[in-house]
Amino acid sequence: MRIKLTTLLLLLFCLSLAMPAAGAKDGKEETLSALAQLPVAGTTMNVRIYIKSYSSLQEARQLHGILTDGGPGALLKTLQKMRPIGHIEREGTIGFYDFKLILSKSTPEGRHIYAVTDRPIGFLEAYAGSRSVDYPFGILELDLKADKKGKEKGEGSLIYAAQIKVVDGEKVDIENLTFAPIRLLGVQQL
Numbered sequence: 635m636r637i638k639l640t641t642l643l644l645l646l647f648c649l650s651l652a653m654p655a656a657g658a659k660d661g662k663e664e665t666l667s668a669l670a671q672l673p674v675a676g677t678t679m680n681v682r683i684y685i686k687s688y689s690s691l692q693e694a695r696q697l698h699g700i701l702t703d704g705g706p707g708a709l710l711k712t713l714q715k716m717r718p719i720g721h722i723e724r725e726g727t728i729g730f731y732d733f734k735l736i737l738s739k740s741t742p743e744g745r746h747i748y749a750v751t752d753r754p755i756g757f758l759e760a761y762a763g764s765r766s767v768d769y770p771f772g773i774l775e776l777d778l779k780a781d782k783k784g785k786e787k788g789e790g791s792l793i794y795a796a797q798i799k800v801v802d803g804e805k806v807d808i809e810n811l812t813f814a815p816i817r818l819l820g821v822q823q824l
Contacts (some may be wrong), residue, residue: 666776667725668689668821670792680725681818683774685747687719689735697735701806706798710770713752720749720794722774731772744779745785753795769795769811775819790818 717733776790795811
């Protein structure tokens, strides 16, 4: 099912809107927690999002150029070579996947955070050759607002397995493997 997020999708594709920070807040790593609501019978789990630094606008433009010139395969190969600058994990476990591009955009009420990665495809998933291997990207979107104490809180979504396609040379279309993204509720700074 195709999921079209309101920001016609995210990060490296919303370059004109993106205003990335030079690094994590005050030069420190940011940690956020959230309740992940999976699109299956109300299943939930606690997750943590760690941000070491943010991508520059120049990096985002380069990746956008790679996508529009070389297609999703070229973007995937480039992301696979990049070093991680953040990650998301289920609380109590080690890693879920690493983010290779993270942008922060200021809004009147707070900010939006967008992240993209090449998602890990495990041995059994690859061996079985299921349809999911055709969805090699992971995409995160957070909408945060500052409360009276200055702490940021909000919500977001995580597309665990996505396809990214270029339509008409510049327009980007994101397709989610499942019928809905994972909802991130109660996102807050730690």
